[in-house]
Amino acid sequence: MNKSKKLVASISTLLIRRRISHPSSSTLRCNPLAAISTNPQTDLNPVKTLAVSIRRLQFSGRAFSSESSDKRISSVCWNCGFSSDKAAFLFCDSCRSIQPVDDSVNYFQIFGLENKYELEGGSLEGKYKDWQKKLHPDLVHNKSQKERDYAADQSAKVTEACRTLTKRLSRAMYIMKLNGKNINEEETVTDPTLLMEMMELREAIAEADDSKELNQIQSQVQENLKQWSDSFADNFESQRFDEAVKCIRRMTYYEKACEEIVKKL
Ligand SMILES: [Zn+2]
Secondary structure (H helix, E strand, O other): OOOHHHHHHHHHHHHHHHHHHHHHHHOOOHHHHHOOOOHHOHHHHHOOOHHHHHHHOOOOOOOOOOOOOOOOOEEEOOOOEEEOOOOOEEEOOOOOOEEOOOOOHHHHOOOOOOOOOOOOOOOHHHHHHHHOOOOOOOOOOOHHHHHHHHHHHHHHHHHHHHHHOOOOOHHHHHHHHHHHOOOOOOOOOOHHHHHHHHHHHHHHHHHHHHHHHHHHHHHHHHHHHHHHHHHHHHHOOHHHHHHHHHHHHHHHHHHHHHHHHHOOO
């Protein structure tokens, strides 16, 4: 057995173990990786506090409003029949009844953002705050069971949207999916350079015996993640999707390394 084959085996074992230890990941609708990247301490995005605060919020029984910038999609209200040239996210513009989740509204549209990988600093947070201001905690209280159910579905979608867009990796995978490029997460990494680097990184993490050392490794990993995220953005914008997938593979490993570090810290 040559060295690179051994490395493939080790990484595969690691991946299998991860899947087993995260059974809930398979239940996430848009991106199984989102489940393994929800630790706020591993988050590298400046809006990390947003993800935390969203997880703490109880959306159930609340209603909210948002605008969609995409004029191509349309909707007809189930209650009054009002027809709109934009998807009615949350409310009917006419009778204000709560609408069912419209799957044609993507996560970027929920926050009034363009379908662009790179988010301007604070844009998601800003939009989320706008959206939060529109929350009316008592609004669905007196609504029918049907509308309360719709509201619960809508809030689940908003939570998932924010969680997905906040993280670089899950956002990259999501925008690829929007462009019809599904990432096969089962694919075994065979790039010997990457395998070697990841083995060394794992060893370094395993051998680090104080938080100072771990923090240094973490800074380096985060820097790498940022660089590959920038590289993903370039490749994605230029529609070099094969290269973009390679960037996602790198980002996946760095995210996992971050989790290993946080576990030890
Ligand atoms: Zn209506």
